[in-house]
Amino acid sequence: MNQSNHPIKLVVLEDPLATAKYVADLFCDAMTENTSCVLGLATGGTPVETYRELSERNRKETCDFSSVITFNLDEYIGLEPRHPQSFRRFMQDHLFDHVNINLINTHVPDGMADDVNEECARYENRIRDAGGIDLQLLGIGHNGHIAFNEPGSPADSRTRKVALTDETIEKNARFFDSVADVPREAITMGIGTIMEAKRIVLMATGEGKREAIRKMINGPRTPDSPASLLQDHANVTVVVDRAAAGELAK
Ligand code: PGA
Secondary structure, eight states: OEEEESSSSSESSSSSSHHHHHHHHHHHHHHHHHHTEEEEEEETTTTTTHHHHHHHHHTTTOOOTTOOEESEEEETTOTTTTTTTTTHHHHHHGGGGSSOGGGGEEEEEEOOOOSSSHHHHHHHHHHTTTTTSSEEEEOOOOOOOOBBBTOOOTTTTEEEEEEEEEEHHHHHHHGGSSSSGSEEEEEEEEHHHHHTSSEEEEEEGGOOOOHHHHHHHSOOOTSSSGGGGHHHHEEEEEEHHHHHHGGGGG
């Protein structure tokens, strides 16, 4: 395991499974330290193994979700919660249905809300009322997006309706029957919302994420590469496998 001296703590591990176990450890530690902690959760291919690991630990009773509160980063606009590709459904399938969490304490933006702006404001209020996010999990897009904050997203952006870029639509098409079925809009926590989390853990695996990770850590801080804005946060850990680390592992 290598750790750089960069202000963002970089943890390089051998393979994706090792990254999943490491991140699951961080989450279990947070839940042990504070049984009613507030967790920020992410969807996508990257955290699936972490959620499987957490489910397994919950089954073995080594971590307890009973009083935990969760907030997901984002949700597609126009997909019912039960839609196979909604992020609510993803969370049910990969985590919530397998652990002793109280579903009332799980929050995913409502992509079917009649008034999207009101839903965004309500989501921000719920996070604030819960006392803020203690530990936020993030993935990263090839273009450096975090959640659905695509390049150009302002550093002080809040939870809001956004249009997905063509690149993100194409990348996410693998989960749908065709690219035409991918929603064009989403509700996402903003960069400013994410930056208020007390601690952030970003995970990435595979060579395809190497350039995004390099820019996040060594590139200029710029909304053109939204993840680079995390350089301004005091407590960020980036957990990657060797393939995603590339030269940074040396
Ligand atoms: P992925 O997505 O985990 O499916 O690669 C990450 C992201 O786009 O944030």
